[in-house]
Amino acid sequence: MAEVVRALRLYVLLQRASARGALQYRLNTAIGVLSGAIWQGTGFAFIWVVMHTFPSLAGWGLAEIAFLYGMRLTAHALAMIPMMSVHDIHWVVRNGEFDRFLLRPLNPLVQLMGNRMGLAQFGDLLVGVALLAVASQNAHVGWSPGLIAFCALAIVGGALIETAFLLALCSLSLRMIDTFALRVFLDDVFSKFGSYPMKIFGGVTEWLLTYVLPVAFVAYIPSSVVLGKLDTPWALAAPLLGVILVWPAYLIWRRQLTHYQSVGH
Amino acid sequence: MIRVEGLTKVFRRPRTFSGPFGALRTLVTRQYEERTAVDDVSFAIDEGEVVGYLGPNGAGKSTTIKILTGILTPTAGTVRVNGMVPWRDRSANARRVGVVFGQRSQLWWDLPLIESLRLVGSLYDVPAARFDASLRKLRDLLGLDEFLDTPVRQLSLGQRMRGDLAAAVLYEPPLLYLDEPTVGLDVLAKEAVREFIVETNRTGRTTVILTTHDLADVEALCKRIILIDHGKVLFDGAIDALVDQPRRLVVLLESAPEEVRGVSRDDEGRHVFDIHGDLPALIAAISAEHTIRDLSIEEPDLESVIKGIYAR
Numbered sequence: 001m002a003e004v005v006r007a008l009r010l011y012v013l014l015q016r017a018s019a020r021g022a023l024q025y026r027l028n029t030a031i032g033v034l035s036g037a038i039w040q041g042t043g044f045a046f047i048w049v050v051m052h053t054f055p056s057l058a059g060w061g062l063a064e065i066a067f068l069y070g071m072r073l074t075a076h077a078l079a080m081i082p083m084m085s086v087h088d089i090h091w092v093v094r095n096g097e098f099d100r101f102l103l104r105p106l107n108p109l110v111q112l113m114g115n116r117m118g119l120a121q122f123g124d125l126l127v128g129v130a131l132l133a134v135a136s137q138n139a140h141v142g143w144s145p146g147l148i149a150f151c152a153l154a155i156v157g158g159a160l161i162e163t164a165f166l167l168a169l170c171s172l173s174l175r176m177i178d179t180f181a182l183r184v185f186l187d188d189v190f191s192k193f194g195s196y197p198m199k200i201f202g203g204v205t206e207w208l209l210t211y212v213l214p215v216a217f218v219a220y221i222p223s224s225v226v227l228g229k230l231d232t233p234w235a236l237a238a239p240l241l242g243v244i245l246v247w248p249a250y251l252i253w254r255r256q257l258t259h260y261q262s263v264g265h
Numbered sequence: 266m267i268r269v270e271g272l273t274k275v276f277r278r279p280r281t282f283s284g285p286f287g288a289l290r291t292l293v294t295r296q297y298e299e300r301t302a303v304d305d306v307s308f309a310i311d312e313g314e315v316v317g318y319l320g321p322n323g324a325g326k327s328t329t330i331k332i333l334t335g336i337l338t339p340t341a342g343t344v345r346v347n348g349m350v351p352w353r354d355r356s357a358n359a360r361r362v363g364v365v366f367g368q369r370s371q372l373w374w375d376l377p378l379i380e381s382l383r384l385v386g387s388l389y390d391v392p393a394a395r396f397d398a399s400l401r402k403l404r405d406l407l408g409l410d411e412f413l414d415t416p417v418r419q420l421s422l423g424q425r426m427r428g429d430l431a432a433a434v435l436y437e438p439p440l441l442y443l444d445e446p447t448v449g450l451d452v453l454a455k456e457a458v459r460e461f462i463v464e465t466n467r468t469g470r471t472t473v474i475l476t477t478h479d480l481a482d483v484e485a486l487c488k489r490i491i492l493i494d495h496g497k498v499l500f501d502g503a504i505d506a507l508v509d510q511p512r513r514l515v516v517l518l519e520s521a522p523e524e525v526r527g528v529s530r531d532d533e534g535r536h537v538f539d540i541h542g543d544l545p546a547l548i549a550a551i552s553a554e555h556t557i558r559d560l561s562i563e564e565p566d567l568e569s570v571i572k573g574i575y576a577r
Contacts, residue, residue, distance in 0.1 A: 006390075013387055021375030024416075100371045102336045104388050105359040258338050258352070261276060262331055264368075 007110050014114025022119060029119050036123025043195070044069055044131065058199040063138035064227050065197065070131030071151075071226075072195045072219035075158030077118075077125035083163055084118030087183065090173045096263045098174075109253060141226055153239040154222030160242025161218050162190055164249035171256040194218050217241045266440060266472050267310040267333065272342035274303040274328050274496075302328040303339070304496035312439070315466050315473040317487035317504075321575060325496040326476045330444050333474070334364050347440065360389060363433035367445035370425055371432060372417045378428045379413045382435060389436035396435070403431045406461060423454030430461055434471075441465065443475045447482055459485045480567050492574060499574050510565040511539040514547060519556035526551065537563075 022029055047069065051062040060068070080087065089112065092098045101111040136143070165186055172179050194215040198206045210216040221238045224230035277297050282290040303325040310316055320326050331337040332344060335351035335358050344351060351358045364371075372381040386396040404410050407427040412420055420428060426446060433441065443462070447455045459482060465471045466486075475486060483490060483504070490507070492500040500507065514537070518525065521534050528536050538547060540562070551557065 010388060013384065017373060017376060017380065017384055020380075021373060024375055096369055099331070099336050099366070099369070102355060103334055103359055103362075103364050103371070105356040105390075106388055107356075260337070262336055264327065 007107055010106055011110050011114050014111065015117055018114065018116050019119075022116070032120035033123040033126075036120040037127050038123075040073055040124050040127045043191070044127070047196075058197045059229075060197045061139070063135050064223075066131050066135035067139050067141070067227060068197065068219050068223040069195045070128050070133075070135055071155060071158070071223050072191070073124055073128030074132060075128075075155045075218050076162060076190065077121045077128055078155065078159035079162040079166065080118040080121040081125070082113055082117070083166055084121065085112055085115040086170050087118075087166060088116070089170045090178065090180070093173050093260075094263065098260070099262055102260070108257065109250075136226075139227060142228070147226060150236065150239070151222070151226050154219075154225075157239030157242035158218035158222065160246050161214060164242065164245035165190075165213070167246075168249040168252045171253040174256045174260045189213060190215055190218065194220070196220075214241060214245075266312045266314075266347060267308075267474075268343075268345045269309070269329075269333075270307045270343045272303055272306040272329065272332065272344060273301065273340050274325075274332060274337065275340045276300045276302055301496055303332070305342070306493065306496070306498055307342075308491055308498065308501055310472060310474065312472055313466070313470045314489060315462070315475065315487050317483040317490040318474055318476045318493070319483065319490055319571065320476075320493040322478075324494045326493065327444060328496075329493075330364075330442050330474070330476065334362060334442055335359065360436070361438050362440045362442060363436075363438040364442045365426075365429045365433045365444065365446050367426065367443075367448040370417065370429055372425070372428055374418050375416055377414045377416055378409065378420070378431075381417060381428070382432055385432045385435050391436050399435050399437065400431075403435065406464060407431055407457070423450050423457070426450060426454065426458060427461075430458065434465060434469075437469065439469070439471060441471050441473045443473060443477075445477055446475070447477060447479050455479070455482070462486055480571070484567060492571065494575055504567065507570055508565045508567055510570075511541060512565065513563045514538040514540050514544065515561045515563055516551060516557055517559040518551075519558050522555065525555065 044066065047065055048062065051057070051065065055061065057065065085092070086109075089098075092101075092112065092115065098108075098112070101108040101115075104111060141147070166183075169179055169182055169186060189209075193201065193205075193209055198209060198216050198220045201209070206216070217238050221230065221235055225235050225238070277299050280294050280296040280298050281287070282294070306325070306329060318326055318329065328337065332339050333346060333351055335355040338352045346358060347361050349358045349361075372378065373384065376384075382400065383396075391399070404413070407430060409427065409431060412424045412428075415424075417425065417428065430446070441462075446462075447458050450458065462473060462475070463486065466473055473486070475482065477483060487504060489503055490500070491498060516536050516538070517534065518536065521530060523530055525536050526538070528538055530536060538551075540547065544562075548557075548560070
C-alpha cells in the first residue's frame with residue numbers, strides 16, 4: 001500500500017514536470033487542445049446531419065445518441081490523458097529513452113505514463129462532458145443519486161476497457177514490433193463502433209463488439225441503462241468489466257517487459 | 266560486489282528479405298537471425314575497484330552493462346550485483362547503482378538542470394537534508410553553478426555530461442556504471458570528468474565500471490581492465506601486467522645494415538632493441554660500429570598492446 005501511495009505521489013511529480021516542459025511550447029499545446037475539440041466536434045456534427053434525415057436510429061433519438069457519444073468520448077479522454085505516452089511508446093523504445101525507466105526505482109509503466117500527458121485529449125474531455133450535460137437534459141434522463149453514481153462508474157469502467165486493450169497492444173512495442181496499424185484499428189473500432197447504438201450494426205458485428213472486443217460495454221450498454229432502454233440486472237455490472245480486464249493487460253505488459261531488447265548494443 | 270558467471274545474451278530477430286515481395290516475406294517469416302552479443306562471460310569485481318571494460322565497437326560492452334543494470338534480461342548465465350539479480354530485483358538494484366550513458370542523457374530535456382536533479386532526488390527518496398548536502402558537494406566538484414538553471418536542451422555536451430554525472434551520484438550509490446562518459450568531450454571536459462571519477466572513488470569507496478574508447482581515461486583511472494571482443498573475454502587483469510614489457514630503443518642507421526647486434530632491420534629500415542639495463546652503454550656500443558642518423562625511445566603503451574590482443 002505504501003508502495004502504491006509512493007507511486008502515485010511520484011506519478012503526480014513526473015506529470016507536473018512534463019506539463020511544465022510541455023507548457024514551454026504554449027501555442028502548440030493550445031492548438032492541440034483546440035484541434036482535439038474540433039476533431040471530436042466534427043464527428044458529432046456528422047451524426048447531427050444524419051439525424052436530420054433519419055429522426056431515429058434503431059429507436060435512438062438525436063439527444064440519446066448524443067448522450068452515448070458523449071459518454072464514449074469522455075471515457076476515451078479519461079483513458080488517453082494518462083495513457084498518451086503508452087500509446088506513443090514506440091517513440092521512447094526506438095530512441096532508447098525507455099532504458100532510463102528501467103534504471104530508476106519506480107515501476108517502469110508509472111514512469112512511462114508520467115513521461116507525457118495527453119494534453120490534446122483535454123479537448124476531447126471538454127466536448128464529451130458538454131455533450132453529456134446537454135444531451136441528458138434533452139433526453140430527459142431521470143437522474144437519481146444511484147444513476148449518477150452508475151454513470152460515473154461506467155465512464156471510468158469504459159476508460160479502463162480502452163486502457164486495457166491499449167496497454168496489451170502497446171506492450172508489444174517493447175519487442176520492437178510495430179503496432180501502429182493495430183493501434184489505429186483499435187482506435188477506429190472504439191470510436192466508430194463505440195459511439196453509435198450497437199443495434200444498427202446488427203448480428204455478428206454486434207456479437208463481436210459485445211463479447212470479443214467489448215466496445216459495447218464502454219458506452220452502449222451503460223447509456224442504455226441510464227436512458228432506461230435496458231434494465232436487466234447484469235447490465236448494472238458493466239462498469240466492472242474494465243477493472244477485470246486491466247489486470248490481465250498488466251500481466252501481458254509485465255511479460256513483454258522481460259523481452260525488451262533496447263537499442264544500440 | 267559484482268559476480269558474473271557464464272553470461273550469454275543472444276539477440277533474435279526475424280530474418281529480413283530483400284528483392285521482390287521482400288517486405289511481405291519479412292512480415293510472415295518464421296526464420297530468425299540470431300546474434301550472440303555476449304558469449305559466456307565471467308568475472309568478479311570487488312568493492313572500491315575502478316575497472317575499465319574495453320572492447321571495439323560491437324564487442325558486447327554495452328550489452329553487458331545493460332544486463333548488469335537490469336535493462337536487459339540475459340539468455341543464460343548468472344549475475345549478482347550487491348547480492349541481487351538486476352533484472353529481477355530491478356527497483357532494489359536501481360537504488361544502489363548510478364548509471365551514465367555518455368551517448369544519451371537521462372535528464373529531462375525541457376527542464377532546467379536543477380529540476381532534473383530534484384526529480385532524481387524524489388525518485389530515489391533522498392531526504393531533503395541529504396539532498397542539499399549532496400547538491401552542495403556536487404556543485405563544487407562539478408562546477409554546476411553556471412548552468413544549474415539552464416534547460417538541459419541548451420547545455421553544451423560537457424555541461425550535460427557533468428549534469429548526468431551529478432544525477433547518477435546524487436543518491437550516493439556504492440556502484441557506478443559509466444558507459445563512455447567522455448565521448449565527444451574536449452580535453453578540459455574529459456579532464457574534469459576523470460577528476461570527478463577519481464574523487465568519487467576515493468572519498469566514497471565507490472566501485473566504478475567504465476567503458477571507453479579513450480585509453481587515456483583508462484590510464485588515468487583504472488588499475489584493472491577487462492578486454493572483450495566478439496562477446497568473449499580476451500583479457501582480465503592489471504594494466505601493469507599487460508604493459509609489463511621493456512622500453513625499446515629505435516635507431517635509424519646511416520648504412521642501414523641487415524643486422525646489428527642480433528637485431529635485424531625492420532620494414533621501415535629501423536632497428537628496434539629491447540632495453541635491458543644500461544641504455545648509454547647500448548647506444549655507445551651501436552655508435553661505435555655505425556653512424557646513428559636518428560634515435561628514439563619508445564615506452565610500452567597500452568594502445569599498441571591492446572591492438573595486439575584484438576589482432577590475435
